[in-house]
Amino acid sequence: MKTMNPLHLVVLAAGQGTRMKSDTPKILHSLGGRPLLYYVLELAQQMNPQETVLVVNPALKDLETPFSHKTVVQHPARGTGDAIKCALPHLKEEGHVLVLYGDTPLIRRETLDRMMTLSQTHPELAVILLGMCPHDAQGYARLLLNEKGDLEDVIEYKDLTASQKEIPLCNSGVMLIRADLLGSLLPSLTANNAAKEYYLPELVKIARQKGYACGFVEGDASEFMGINTRQDLAKAEATLQDRWRNQAMEAGVTLRDPHHIYFSYDTKVASDVTLHHFVILGPGVVLDKGAEILPFCQLSDAYVGPGARVGPFAHLRGGVSLEEKAEIGNFVEVKKSTFGVRAKAKHLSYIGDTEVGSHSNIGAGTITCNYDGFHKSKTSIGESVFIGSNCALVAPLSIGDHAIVGAGSVVTKDVESRALAIARGKQTVIEKGADTFRKKRQKGKDF
16 A cells, blocks of 8 residues: 555664574575565555665665665664654655564564554654564563543553562554654653663653554564564564465465475565475576476475476575476576476486577486586587486587487587487407406406
8 A cells, every 4th residue: 555644654673683693684684585684674665755874883884775765873772762863864854764674584474464554544643553462472562541531651571569460462663653753752762671671662752742642553473473582583584484385375375385385585486387296496496387396305496387397306596497397307507597398307317508409308317517617618408419327528518409319328429410429438358357356356356
C-alpha cells in the first residue's frame, strides 16, 4: 500500500554485536544467503520512504550496500534515543518517522502496513508501537495500556513489578512517530538508568505527559526476533527457511523432505518443481516449471529449465544454464556452462566454462580442462555430439555438431563436424606378461 503521508525511515545499526564473538560486524552476518542488514534495508525500500537513514558505529561509516540510504555515525553509542538524534538532521517535519533495527530481519511488510493504516485512520496518535506476545517474555519491556486500551507507557523489564511481569504484551522496539513532534519530544529523553543511555520507548511516556495519544499494533512474535548471538542467528535461519518452504509449497512446489531443503533470499521456483532430500539452493537459483532436483545437490547462480533433472549428488555453480529436459547426473560438477535441450552429463564429470549443444551426451568420467594455471579457457561442444567415457577435453577447444570422441581420449585440437576423434596411446598386449610380472615382483626385481 502507498501511505497518504510522507514517510521517513531510520534503521538503527550501531550496536557492536560483541556477543557474536566475531570480527564480522553483527549486521553483516549471513542469513539466507545475504547480510542481516539487507533484509531490513530491502523492507525499508518497499515502504517507499522519502528518506532512509542508516545509523551505524564508526567501524561501518564507509559501509556500502545495494540500497539507497544516507549513513550517519553514532559515537559514542548512548542508546536508541541518541541514535535517532543523530538521524534527526536528515528528517523532515512532515508525515511519520518509522524506526527499524538492523539486527531484526524477519519483519513482514504487511505488519508495517498495519501500522501505517492506523496512523492514517488515527492521525492524532503521536507514537505507534509494534507489540508482540512471545512465548517467553523474559527480558522484554511491557506495553502498559489504560482503561480504554490505549498505549499509556512502556516499562523496561528491570523496572517491572511482579504483577506487571504477567502482562503478555511486549515491546518489539519498532516505532512510528509523528515527524512534526519528534524534534520536540526527543530533548525530554533522560539517561537516568544504569547504562546511562537514552531509550527511545520513553517517548511514549513523554508524549502522554504532553497530552498526546499513543497506540499500538500487535504482530507475530516470530517477526521481531533480534539477532545478538550465534544461537539467535541459527533460530532466525530456521524461522526464515520454514517461511520460504511454506511459500514454495503453497505455490505448487513439491518438497519431499521440507526440513532438509534450504532456500536463499532470491530463490525462484516455479510450480510443479520437485525438490528431494538435502537440497541446498544458494543465491541466484531459478528453477523452471517441472524441474526436478534429486537428493544431496547444491546449486548457486544456476538456471534449471523446464523438465530438466539434476542429481543426485550434483553441484551447479558460477553461472550455469540448463535448457529444457537437460540432465546432470550423479557426482557431476558444472561451473559457468550451458547445456542445450536434452543435453546430458550423467556420471562423474566436471564441466567448466563450456557450451554443450542440444542432444549432446557427455560420457562418464569426462572433464573439461579449462584452467592452465594462469587463464580460464572455453570449450564449445556442438549439437548431437557424443563424448565417450573418461575423456579429457583440453580448452580452448571446439567440437563440431554430430562429432564423436572415442572413450579415453585426451583431445587438444578442434574436432570438425561429424568427425570421429580418438586420442589415446596405442594398446600393447604381451602374451603371458601378467605371469612374468608377478614372478619378477615376487623376486623383488623390477619388471
